[in-house]
Amino acid sequence: MAGKRRGIYSIAPNNGWNDQQLTKNCGIVPYLFHKRYGYRAVMVGTRMQAEYPSLERYVKGVEMDFLPDAEWETECRYLQEHYQDMDVLVLHGLFPFYFPIVHRYRQLRPDGKVYLELDPNSYYEDTLEWTHPAFLRFLQECDVIGASCHRMQKCLGQKWPCVVEYLPNGFYNFDQLDMAVDFGRKEKVILTVGRIGSAQKRNEELLEAFAKIYVSLPDWTVRLIGKIEPDFMQWFKDFCLRYPRIGRQIEMTGPIFEKKQLLAEYKRAKIFALTSVFEGGTPNVVAEALYSGCYMITSDIDAADDVIDEGRCGSKYERGNIDVLADILYQVCCDENCMLQGGKRALTYGKEEYDFEKIIQRLYWLLFKEVE
C-alpha cells in the first residue's frame, strides 16, 4: 500500500449520519485527518436526510458512502469491498453492532488501526456485559479507545483490561473566525444550547431555578437556542402563567445552524448553563462555550468537573436540586468579578484542552506512535 493515499472511514453506530454530526466529533476527526494528513475521509452509513449542506459548507473533502440499510451483513459486505482503502476505522460508541465488523476488519487488515470513540455516561456503561468474551475481544481489537471526560476515562480504565485515553469533544473553528472575546461587551445573558425541551436536557430545571430569582435580576435574560420539542411549548405556556412577566426575560430562538451566528450568541452571554440529566462525555456545546469565555454552570453529569475545570471557571449543582441551582445563578449573576475571572479562565482552559487541532495530533500519535 506504499505511496497510496491513506483512508479513514467512520462507520455510523446505528442507521446513519445526520448533517449536524458532520460538524461534531464524528465528522471533525475524519475531516481533520483529511485536512491535516491528506487522508481520504469517508463517513459510512445509511442516508438520513436528503441533503447534507455541511459537506460543502464546513467539511469540504469529506465523502459520504451511503448503504442501503444498517444491517451488519451490509456493513461487512462494504468492508469486504473497501478494506484495502481503510487504513483507519473510526467507531462511535460501544455497540455490539460493531463487534463483527471490527473482527472482520482485523482479519482483512491486521495492519489497520481502529479508533473507538466513546461518549460514555456512567449509567449506560454500568449496564454493559463487559466480561463477555465478545466484548473483551472487541476491546483488544481496538488500537485506541478514547473517552471524552476524565471521570469516565478513569472509571473505564480501572474496570476494563485496556488503556482508555482522554480525548474530549473539542472545538474546531471551521470558518477561521476571530475567536477573541471582548468581556466588556458580554451581556447579562444565561445561555443554553441544545434540543430544547428534551427529557435529557431538562431545560425546565433552568427555567424553574430562574423563576425563583428573576424578580431580583430584572436585567438578566435566559436565552435558549436549539430546536424546540413540541411538548415544551405547552409546558412553557403554563410556566409563564405561573410566573407573571417572566416571559419578558426568556427568549427562545429556535435552531441556529450558521456557526458564525451561533458563536456570536456564546460570546454575548456571560453565563452558559447545562442542566442535563445525563450526557455522553462532554457535549460539544461545552467546548463552544469555553472558547467564548462563558462562566460555566452545570448539573453534576459525569463530565461536570471537566466542564468547570474543577471549579476554576464555573460551578456545578446536584441534578434536580433547583434551589441550589437558583442559589448559584443568583450569586454568580451578582458577582461581576466571578464571572469575569471564570470567563477568562474558561477561555484559557478551552484552548488548552479543547482545541481539536491539538486533539487530532494526540490521536495521530496514539494510533501511529509517531508525530507527523
Added chain:
Amino acid sequence: MAEQAREYFRYYGETTDGSRKLLLDTLDFYSNHSALPMHIVEENGEAVDFVLDREIKKLLHSLETAVSDISLRQGYQMVNLMLAAFCLRKYKPLKLLHLGGRAGAGLTSFCQLLPKFHPDNRMYWLTPTVREQRTDRICMMMPFEELLLPQDAFDIIVLDDTDECLLPSMKEQLWLSLRPEGQLILLSRRREMQQVFSGKGAETYLAGEGWTVSQSTISAAEHEAMAADTWDGAVKTIQQEAIERIQLVQREVTVEGADIDALLQLADEAEQFVLLIYASLPSLEVKYLANEWKRALLDYRLGWGKLDKIQQRGNALLIELQIA
C-alpha cells in the same frame, strides 16, 4: 559404647534403592541443638535417663495401638523420626504443617513431644473437610481445590495422603509456603503423588504395601527461583521494569536535546507494563496516573506541554507504583 549398644539409639529407614539410611540418632549429642536433652544423669551419678530415646520409643510404641495397618504404621513411624530429627537441628520456634490424613492419630504423640524441643513449636493440621478437633494442634479446614497458604511460613510440611485428598495442583503453593531449607515429607502410596511431590534430591523410604515416605528439602536458591517463577514474582519483575522506565524518562526529559520520541516510546511501554499487572496491584489510581503522565509527555513533544507537568505527574506515578 559397644557398637551394638550404640545401634539401640539409631533408627533407620530402607530407601527405594535398597540401602539403609539413618533417620535419627538419639545419642548424637552434636546434632542436638534443641531444649530436649538426649540424656540426663541422676544426682547421685548412677543412673542415666536417655530422655530423647525414651520419648522416641514411647512415641513409636504408641503408634502400634493408634495405627492398626502395619505398613501405614511403619510409614508414620518414619515420619515421626524425620520430624524429631528436624526439631533437633536448631533451637528456634518451628511451624509444622500436617496436611491431609484420615485421622490425626499418626502424629498425636509427636504433638505432645513437640513443645519439648522448643516451647513455641506449633503443629497445624489442615484437612479438606472437617475432622476430629484436637487440643494438641491447631486444626483448620480448607478445600484443597481452593488451597491458600502463606508464603515462607512453615519449616516442615507433612503431606499425609492416607485420605488420598492431595492434588498435584497444590505443589507450587506448598513449596512456596516452606521456608528456604524447609522440608517436605510425603506419606503416600499413590505413584503420581510420589512423582509430583518429591523434590530434587529427595530420599524415598519404603514402608511396605506400596506405602513410601519421601523427604525433600528446598534450598534457598530453589526457593528464590520458584518464587520468581510465579505470577507474583513476574508481577514484581514487570513492576520494576515499569519503574525503571519511568525514572529514566524523568531524568532524561530535562536534558538538553533529549530524544523525546524515544522517551515517549518508553513511556508507552511503561504504561503497557502497568496495564499488564494492574489487576495484581492494590492501587486503583496507577493506570490513570500512567496515562496522565504519558499524555503530559506527548503534549510536550507536540509543542504545548510543560516540563513541570511531566515531572509532577511522573513523581505521583512513581510514588503510587512503588507503594503498590
